[in-house]
Amino acid sequence: MAGLRTVAAIGLALAVLALAGTDVTHMVAGAMAAMVGTFAIREKTVRGQALTLALGLPVALAAMALGALLHSRVVAGDLFFIALIFGAVYSRRFGDRGTALGLIGFQVYFVSLFVNATVDQLPRLFATLAVAFVCSAVARFLLVPETPQRVLGRLREAFRARLAQLVTAQTRLLDAPPGELDDVLDDLRRYTARLHETALMIQARLEDGTRDEATAALIQRRVADAEVSAERLGMLLLNARSAERADTLTLHLPGAPVPAAGPLLPREDETTATLRRDLGALHLMVSRPADANRGTAVAHVRNRLLGYRDEEAIPPGATLAAQDVFRGIGEAARAVMGLRLALDGPQDESDDSPATTRSREEFDAEDVSITAEKEAPAKEESEEPKGLRRPTTRAAFQVAVGSSLAIVGGEFLSTQRWYWAVLTCWVVFLNTASTGEIVVKGYRRLLGTVLGVVAGVALAGAVGNHTWLAFVLVLLCVFAMFFTAPLSYALMSFFVTAMLGLLYTLLNTYSFDVLILRIEETALGAACGIIAAMLVLPVKTDRRTDELLGTVLERLGEVVAGAVEQLSGGPAMDLLDKARDLDTALDDLRASTGPLTHPITPLRERRQNVRYLVALLETSAYHARSLAATAELVPYSKRVGADPRLGRAARRIDHNIDVLVAHVNETDTTGSVESGASIAAMLETDGLGVPAANTVTFRVLRHLQRLDEGITGLARPLNVPVGPRK
Numbered sequence: 001m002a003g004l005r006t007v008a009a010i011g012l013a014l015a016v017l018a019l020a021g022t023d024v025t026h027m028v029a030g031a032m033a034a035m036v037g038t039f040a041i042r043e044k045t046v047r048g049q050a051l052t053l054a055l056g057l058p059v060a061l062a063a064m065a066l067g068a069l070l071h072s073r074v075v076a077g078d079l080f081f082i083a084l085i086f087g088a089v090y091s092r093r094f095g096d097r098g099t100a101l102g103l104i105g106f107q108v109y110f111v112s113l114f115v116n117a118t119v120d121q122l123p124r125l126f127a128t129l130a131v132a133f134v135c136s137a138v139a140r141f142l143l144v145p146e147t148p149q150r151v152l153g154r155l156r157e158a159f160r161a162r163l164a165q166l167v168t169a170q171t172r173l174l175d176a177p178p179g180e181l182d183d184v185l186d187d188l189r190r191y192t193a194r195l196h197e198t199a200l201m202i203q204a205r206l207e208d209g210t211r212d213e214a215t216a217a218l219i220q221r222r223v224a225d226a227e228v229s230a231e232r233l234g235m236l237l238l239n240a241r242s243a244e245r246a247d248t249l250t251l252h253l254p255g256a257p258v259p260a261a262g263p264l265l266p267r268e269d270e271t272t273a274t275l276r277r278d279l280g281a282l283h284l285m286v287s288r289p290a291d292a293n294r295g296t297a298v299a300h301v302r303n304r305l306l307g308y309r310d311e312e313a314i315p316p317g318a319t320l321a322a323q324d325v326f327r328g329i330g331e332a333a334r335a336v337m338g339l340r341l342a343l344d345g346p347q348d349e350s351d352d353s354p355a356t357t358r359s360r361e362e363f364d365a366e367d368v369s370i371t372a373e374k375e376a377p378a379k380e381e382s383e384e385p386k387g388l389r390r391p392t393t394r395a396a397f398q399v400a401v402g403s404s405l406a407i408v409g410g411e412f413l414s415t416q417r418w419y420w421a422v423l424t425c426w427v428v429f430l431n432t433a434s435t436g437e438i439v440v441k442g443y444r445r446l447l448g449t450v451l452g453v454v455a456g457v458a459l460a461g462a463v464g465n466h467t468w469l470a471f472v473l474v475l476l477c478v479f480a481m482f483f484t485a486p487l488s489y490a491l492m493s494f495f496v497t498a499m500l501g502l503l504y505t506l507l508n509t510y511s512f513d514v515l516i517l518r519i520e521e522t523a524l525g526a527a528c529g530i531i532a533a534m535l536v537l538p539v540k541t542d543r544r545t546d547e548l549l550g551t552v553l554e555r556l557g558e559v560v561a562g563a564v565e566q567l568s569g570g571p572a573m574d575l576l577d578k579a580r581d582l583d584t585a586l587d588d589l590r591a592s593t594g595p596l597t598h599p600i601t602p603l604r605e606r607r608q609n610v611r612y613l614v615a616l617l618e619t620s621a622y623h624a625r626s627l628a629a630t631a632e633l634v635p636y637s638k639r640v641g642a643d644p645r646l647g648r649a650a651r652r653i654d655h656n657i658d659v660l661v662a663h664v665n666e667t668d669t670t671g672s673v674e675s676g677a678s679i680a681a682m683l684e685t686d687g688l689g690v691p692a693a694n695t696v697t698f699r700v701l702r703h704l705q706r707l708d709e710g711i712t713g714l715a716r717p718l719n720v721p722v723g724p725r726k
Helices: 002-019 024-039 046-069 074-114 119-143 148-175 178-209 213-241 270-287 296-309 320-344 354-372 391-413 419-429 435-463 467-484 489-506 512-535 541-567 575-592 604-631 645-649 651-665 679-684 696-713
Strands: 673-675 722-724
Touching: 002 024, 002 119, 002 467, 024 046, 024 074, 024 119, 024 467, 024 489, 046 074, 046 119, 074 391, 074 419, 148 178, 148 213, 148 270, 148 320, 178 213, 178 575, 213 320, 213 354, 213 575, 213 604, 270 296, 270 320, 296 320, 296 354, 320 354, 391 419, 391 512, 419 435, 419 512, 435 467, 435 489, 435 512, 435 541, 467 489, 489 512, 541 575, 541 604, 541 645, 541 651, 541 696, 575 604, 604 696, 645 651, 645 696, 651 673, 651 696, 673 696
Parallel strands: 673 722
Antiparallel strands: none
């Protein structure tokens, strides 16, 4: 959508400028300004976007004017450019609006350098900028509108599509021969991760995209239920296909060995045929539009799947593992039904079975509890670093120093196009927080630039003197640039460089030497950025990941402690928000470990350790989410009751998390992780025995056991001693 919106803004600006008889140079300036005025604004509300766009025009006019005034004053122009870069990066501390205005100021000043703006051109350039920003507004608010409600609606449909993909992969797991299990598991991991990413994106948009807090909380709970039940169903199917119980880590560790496969489930067996049929029915429930759910056929499918929540509905001849799968299908069907009720509203109840009626009653009770909840107290904001410890201040100084080096070095390479080195130095600092991230980003930009130069040569030769063909190809490159940005930074840089080759062709300044100079300036800018990151207030990747790891462990401890307390009979609390805080912290950690797991890193053993550690944390987060989702049912469910023994069983988990946090934060390195009897065995000492396998308490124990194993497993990559239980 961002690509379409930007292309629409550029295309409209070019059309208006062409009708006004503007020359090619000013059309190029207008196209670049329209692009900047569109992609720089990231605010979520329409009002916020409009206000930022309105403020962006005077900022752009001022930047263009200063660029033209300082055109012939080299030293003064360079000093101002450095000051502008510092201010543009520092302004990120003021949120989305500050980031957008800083980006507009920097990029428009860059446009003035690109088109060699002079004072006598200012009136026409001002008019060009005004046209560009008006066209950006038209594209944003009329042609390709974006409101929080529209974005949330698209994300909801994306979640359904991802859920349907995951169910399809799980169906393949049912019949896959041993030789194909690796490929099927790769698909299962990928679709599970994508479903989780979409759930996090929905979480980020709920506050602005829903009408009130109750609706947001309801959707959040239903999405969490669907995600947890879908991932659990995958594990149950994997267990049914394995000779021994599969480890949850298998679904989170890339390249993990496939569990020892048991005998293939007989294709003609009645149980297997029923499982295959019911997985197809679950896929139908997920993917079928709400308005197509009329009639008795869909109701019959839904009633049958929900019936598996009752023991008597499970086929009597099924093995224990297959029985678990049937229960998992029933829970997944319940979660899908709840998701539909939250997203699509009330549905026809005339054909409900008793099992479906009971599920509706459970949802009604949950809805009442959500509506009756008082407004949650505001979260305590952690004290932000001040002075040079503040990330935006530190980055501003780093970019300013790196840009100064890039200006000096760029002048030696070219007195006319030195600014490419500065642009690269600026870009490698965007959305990075450590030296390692900057190194990897600089490498990817250089790789994309080299490949883009080759494409630029081919495109320039094909375009020749056809101006409008060049503009059409520019629009295609712009769309491809936005479309590939989330996938590959190197690929995005490729399309940026190819686009620049076309712009040089339009300005009649294209030559092979210019594109070679582009590579040299890019390499210089990346090197200057890396040097500045390493020498000026450096943030080492290891220190950054340790800080984020400590945060993840703390969030994990909060979720587990809160869930266990509620499952033990404690007061109700908002556990899903805590679980999403854990997921957000884990995503930040995963991104920060990118340089440590990159294929070019020379430390292979450390790369494997980091991957193993992140996979263990993802596994632990999954079990924590499952505990939170189960604990949320305690206050109003007739099937889930509190068990005071769970609090005692989880004490070792709390202790071990505290020990890991203390070691990571280096506040106390003398503690050791405790190990010993299993969680279930610890309950046997109460004289009441372990709960039956088909009870919710048994499922909670299984999650606690996996958490205990995962947290103990974290001790090895973190070099924390492990000792017997005290």
